[in-house]
Amino acid sequence: MSDLKCDFCSAPHPSWRYPALTFVAYCAPDVAGESVGDWAACEICHTLIETNDHAGLAQRSLDELIVKYPEASQASRVLLESLSDLHQEFFVHRRGPAQPISVPA
Ligand SMILES: [Zn+2]
Numbered sequence: 001m002s003d004l005k006c007d008f009c010s011a012p013h014p015s016w017r018y019p020a021l022t023f024v025a026y027c028a029p030d031v032a033g034e035s036v037g038d039w040a041a042c043e044i045c046h047t048l049i050e051t052n053d054h055a056g057l058a059q060r061s062l063d064e065l066i067v068k069y070p071e072a073s074q075a076s077r078v079l080l081e082s083l084s085d086l087h088q089e090f091f092v093h094r095r096g097p098a099q100p101i102s103v104p105a
Contacts, residue, residue, distance in 0.1 A: 004101070006042040007035075008049075008057060008087070009064040014040035017101050018049070021093040039090060046098060054091070058084040 006014040018039040041049060048057040061083045066073045 004040055006045055007039040008041055008045040008061050010068070011042040011044070011064070014042045014045075015101055016041040016043075016046040016098040018090075018098050019095045020090060021095060023089055023093050035086075035090070035093070039094070040101065041098065049098070054084065054087060057087055061087070 004014060005012055018041060020035070020037060020039050022036050024035070045057060045060065047053075048060065058080055062072075062076060062080050065079065065083075066076065072079055
Protein backbone atom coordinates (compact mmCIF):
# COMPACT_ATOMS: atom_id res chain seq x y z
CA MET A 1 0.00 0.00 0.00
CA SER A 2 2.97 2.30 0.55
CA ASP A 3 3.43 2.90 -3.18
CA LEU A 4 -0.22 3.83 -3.69
CA LYS A 5 -0.58 6.94 -5.81
CA CYS A 6 -3.38 9.23 -6.82
CA ASP A 7 -4.80 7.84 -10.06
CA PHE A 8 -5.47 11.34 -11.31
CA CYS A 9 -2.30 13.29 -10.58
CA SER A 10 0.10 10.58 -9.27
CA ALA A 11 0.55 12.34 -5.93
CA PRO A 12 1.79 9.94 -3.24
CA HIS A 13 -0.35 8.81 -0.32
CA PRO A 14 -3.86 9.38 -1.70
CA SER A 15 -6.46 9.64 1.04
CA TRP A 16 -9.59 8.60 -0.88
CA ARG A 17 -10.73 5.54 -2.77
CA TYR A 18 -13.44 5.62 -5.41
CA PRO A 19 -15.13 2.30 -6.07
CA ALA A 20 -15.25 1.82 -9.84
CA LEU A 21 -15.77 -0.87 -12.42
CA THR A 22 -12.83 -2.02 -14.48
CA PHE A 23 -12.80 -0.54 -17.96
CA VAL A 24 -10.42 -0.28 -20.86
CA ALA A 25 -9.41 3.20 -21.83
CA TYR A 26 -7.53 3.87 -25.00
CA CYS A 27 -5.57 6.94 -24.28
CA ALA A 28 -2.30 8.57 -25.22
CA PRO A 29 0.55 6.08 -24.88
CA ASP A 30 1.92 5.85 -21.35
CA VAL A 31 -0.92 7.92 -19.94
CA ALA A 32 -3.41 5.16 -19.36
CA GLY A 33 -4.37 1.72 -20.50
CA GLU A 34 -6.75 -0.47 -18.66
CA SER A 35 -8.34 0.94 -15.55
CA VAL A 36 -8.63 -1.87 -13.04
CA GLY A 37 -11.20 -1.39 -10.34
CA ASP A 38 -11.03 1.33 -7.75
CA TRP A 39 -9.40 4.70 -8.26
CA ALA A 40 -7.31 6.39 -5.63
CA ALA A 41 -7.51 10.14 -5.22
CA CYS A 42 -5.51 12.67 -3.24
CA GLU A 43 -7.20 15.38 -1.19
CA ILE A 44 -7.03 17.95 -3.99
CA CYS A 45 -8.35 15.65 -6.73
CA HIS A 46 -11.04 14.45 -4.32
CA THR A 47 -12.20 18.04 -3.92
CA LEU A 48 -12.21 18.57 -7.69
CA ILE A 49 -14.23 15.35 -8.17
CA GLU A 50 -16.72 16.23 -5.43
CA THR A 51 -17.26 19.71 -6.88
CA ASN A 52 -17.59 18.25 -10.41
CA ASP A 53 -14.72 20.39 -11.59
CA HIS A 54 -13.89 18.12 -14.54
CA ALA A 55 -11.85 20.78 -16.31
CA GLY A 56 -9.84 21.47 -13.18
CA LEU A 57 -9.22 17.78 -12.67
CA ALA A 58 -7.96 17.27 -16.22
CA GLN A 59 -5.78 20.36 -15.97
CA ARG A 60 -4.27 19.17 -12.70
CA SER A 61 -3.51 15.74 -14.19
CA LEU A 62 -1.88 17.38 -17.17
CA ASP A 63 0.18 19.75 -15.02
CA GLU A 64 1.50 16.86 -12.95
CA LEU A 65 2.21 14.83 -16.09
CA ILE A 66 4.27 17.67 -17.54
CA VAL A 67 6.23 17.99 -14.30
CA LYS A 68 7.22 14.35 -14.74
CA TYR A 69 7.53 14.36 -18.51
CA PRO A 70 8.42 17.90 -19.64
CA GLU A 71 8.35 16.80 -23.30
CA ALA A 72 4.63 16.12 -22.86
CA SER A 73 3.99 19.87 -22.87
CA GLN A 74 4.38 19.80 -26.65
CA ALA A 75 1.27 17.67 -26.88
CA SER A 76 -0.55 19.33 -24.01
CA ARG A 77 -3.74 20.07 -25.93
CA VAL A 78 -4.12 16.47 -27.12
CA LEU A 79 -3.19 15.13 -23.69
CA LEU A 80 -5.72 17.37 -21.98
CA GLU A 81 -8.44 15.96 -24.24
CA SER A 82 -7.28 12.40 -23.57
CA LEU A 83 -7.25 12.99 -19.83
CA SER A 84 -10.71 14.55 -19.98
CA ASP A 85 -11.97 11.51 -21.90
CA LEU A 86 -10.35 9.16 -19.41
CA HIS A 87 -11.87 11.01 -16.46
CA GLN A 88 -15.22 10.98 -18.22
CA GLU A 89 -14.97 7.19 -18.32
CA PHE A 90 -14.15 7.23 -14.63
CA PHE A 91 -17.25 9.27 -13.84
CA VAL A 92 -19.32 6.79 -15.87
CA HIS A 93 -17.81 3.73 -14.20
CA ARG A 94 -17.53 4.91 -10.64
CA ARG A 95 -19.80 3.17 -8.19
CA GLY A 96 -20.78 4.75 -4.93
CA PRO A 97 -19.26 7.49 -2.81
CA ALA A 98 -15.58 7.96 -2.02
CA GLN A 99 -14.22 6.06 0.95
CA PRO A 100 -11.37 7.33 3.09
CA ILE A 101 -8.18 5.29 2.85
CA SER A 102 -6.99 4.59 6.35
CA VAL A 103 -3.36 5.55 6.82
CA PRO A 104 -1.35 2.85 8.54
CA ALA A 105 -0.08 4.01 11.90
ZN1 LIG B 1 -4.51 13.74 -7.09
